[in-house]
Amino acid sequence: MASVDLRGLTKRFGSLAVVDNVSLKIDHGQLVCLLGPSGCGKTTTLRLIAGFLEPSDGEIHVGERLVSSRARTLPPEQRNMSMIFQSYALWPHMTVTENIVYGLRLRKLDRDTIAKKLAAILATTKLEVLAQRYPGELSGGQQQRVALARALIVEPETLLLDEPLSNLDANLREEMRFEIRRLHDEYRYTTVYVTHDQSEAMTTADLIAVMNGGRVDQIGTPEDIYARPESEFVARFIGASNVIKGTARDANHVTFAGATLKVVGAPLTPGQGAVVAIRQHDIGLSTQAPASTENAIKAVVTRQVYLGAARDYMVEVADGTSLRATTPTETNVPRGSEVWLTLPPERCRALSR
Incomplete structure (x- = not known):
């Protein structure tokens, strides 16, 4: 695990700066939410961290490694990061077990090691009884847990979540907020979580970075952001x-x-x-x-x-x-x-x- 350090990060599409000079330090083991309305630059920031996009300016450091700059961008597969998408992106023809261990098999781990890691993650995510089912036989919350298990089993340095609960109904979304926080407390991966839902951010985050127009408008603990807003935008958006x-x-x-x-x-x-x-x-x-x-x-x-x-x-x-x-x-x-x-x-x- 390692810290994530954004230094003057900028991404332009033509003349439009979608991410505009963002500097943000995420310490080892922290869960930081990028929170803001649609179009504020939060998902683009996450994709820059993941390596799916190259920055127009600025740098991204993970621990001691420079992983992105204008001159060089390390590809996603070399960043030791796991990403959970809004759609979960599970293989429909694979069982829960096959989906979860897919990354371990790509890394060519031996059968015994895979079996031990699988048993541990199934127990942690409460998926043992669903291990032989297919994604189409699961509820939205169960699919979300499979996606989390698949991301965590490879032991990434950094976990990235892109609006992971937006497809769930209100009651299940509330339940999964606490589940994500429970798993974070157990594994303590450095986590960047993108959401537009302030309740998700307040429930899950150690720190919230409120984004507006491609910039970080304010960063602080959930209590800081809620009780001590610094700008009109944050005051209106939070609460x-x-x-x-x-x-x-x-x-x-x-x-x-x-x-x-x-x-x-x-x-x-x-x-x-x-x-x-x-x-x-x-x-x-x-x-x-x-x-x-x-x-x-x-x-x-x-x-x-x-x-x-x-x-x-x-x-x-x-x-x-x-x-x-x-x-x-x-x-x-x-x-x-x-x-x-x-x-x-x-x-x-x-x-x-």
Whole structure:
């Protein structure tokens, strides 16, 4: 196993930089998720790491080895990496056992060694009872486990996963997130996991690199990314925060829609524009005026949706800005009602970018 180090990695298709000067260090044994919307460059970055694409600029180092640069790109088969594709790419005419040991047979390992490794991986991935079935006889989750077993049995330095759960239904997808994390904790391969699903990233990753427009917008632990976003893009993409745009009154106060908000996060410049993020479940909503007017805003309910465990409100404040608030189901305020929003200061985060 080894670290993966991207240094100024760039990939252009014509004049378009799909991956634009990405630098990212993935330490030995870490699981890092490249997270972002379609077209942000995450899958292209993964294919550059795998060796399927050559970089237009920059370098990729795996441990002490330079595996990609403008001058030379090591082919995929010489990188000691395993990749799991969105489609699983199982051989339909081979049994589970034959699919799993295919890479070992290509490496010409002896029969006893193959048998020992197969028994261990079947037990780890809970596939013993399915060993003689064919892919067409398996569920999506079972096929996913076969793909994982085949990737892990060859003991790669690096494991690459390209949206591996996107073909599964919601319940199975949730189950497989924990399975992928369990297998990572057992084997501790250096892993790069591409997804557009923030729940997958939050569940599986040691670090999340949020990508936008070919660049890494922010990197940090799941808690860092969720609780301390640095940019408007990250705040909106992770957890769907409300983004408030006002004017800084001083280093930690913002005027917005006729109200004054005390905020935390990036220091503000008085008189300059300020951008503040607050998550919808952190906003209090009441028909009663609060005792203090600081961090309190008057609004009108424009939409209310019952979600079973909560109610989802859309409200409009004095300057026409719409905000979302999630409340317990007991808070039942009809459309058109005047309400007061309470925005806790410790949850109002000023963004640095």
